[in-house]
Amino acid sequence: MPAYLEKERAVAIEAVERAARVCTAVFQRLVTDETLTKKDKSPVTVADFGAQAVVNAILERHFPDDPVVGEEDSRDLQGDGGRALREKVVELVGSALDRPMAADEVLRAIDRGQHAGGPAGRHWTLDPIDGTKGFLRGEQFAVCLALVVDGKVRLGVVGCPNLPYDMSRPAEGRGVLAVAVEGQGAFQRRLGASDAAEQRIRASGVADPRDAAVCESVEAGHSSHSDSAQIAQLLGISKQPVRMDSQCKYVAVARGDADIYLRLPVSSSYAEKIWDHAAGNIIVREAGGCVADVSGRPLDFSLGRTLSQNAGVIATSAGVFDATMAAVQQTLAGKAPSAS
Ligand SMILES: Nc1ncnc2c1ncn2[C@@H]1O[C@H](COP(=O)(O)O)[C@@H](OP(=O)(O)O)[C@H]1O
């Protein structure tokens, strides 16, 4: 008998592999010193649309009845105004899928991502480029795909093209794909190697919070750096936090590169998006770690496109979870984040 979600797991890996290739190809062709100094977002836009079209087309071929909650829609690619961008995306998708796709097919594939999500049945959730800022800087970004069944994340795949496969041996190359299915553990394999062997990954066994390594967003607008400094101080942590973009942070906790991922709300009006957390969440949990929001509640993926009942995210290895939550609560107590 096939294992639970065996076909979904294989298809999701293939989709993330191909989308990651799209992103890397765009980076090599379009991200130049000029685009960086002009703060030109077009490379990330082309790669975002291309990667979403590729993943959605692959999902549709294998699971035509499954809807997708994706970050992008095709509005910016339509009409005369969208022609230049559309042509680039169509060319990119054709080469990624090894078959030409007509422009209207590409737009339709992108718009398969417009599902509302919710508690019933199956849906996929996709962030074609998570960590767009990191992508443009040539640093960390991730292609993230997860399957939600009856409101719970059951499968997650995170492709990290720029993450060293082994942090202690960075010279051995970059590119990690992390994958987890509910009840089956978490694994990593080399991104871009079709016959890659899988290796089980586990969160660290650190028990004394003073020995823990913290990771957090590069962007202070996504997670409060000052609150995390206070939490680290309460925990007696002297090491500086590692800052990286994207769900690579969940992968870092899942394989013990870091022990604590803090995402501390900057504004009370921001609702986290399900595609920014679904895949990373199951990978950490299946690696033996813990994930909750800043109040200690589990992340609730059953409420639509956002985590509307959660604030922030705390992901840790199991041995430091309680101490981390206590320090988070002490730091945030009596401190209302601004609504701006
Ligand atoms: N005010 C905010 N608070 C928290 N997350 C935010 C935010 N504004 C944007 N984000 C999300 O933060 C994600 C990146 O997270 P990180 O800082 O961990 O790299 C972005 O994903 P994209 O890069 O896909 O747009 C975006 O969805």
Ligand SMILES: [Mg+2]
């Ligand atoms: Mg994102």
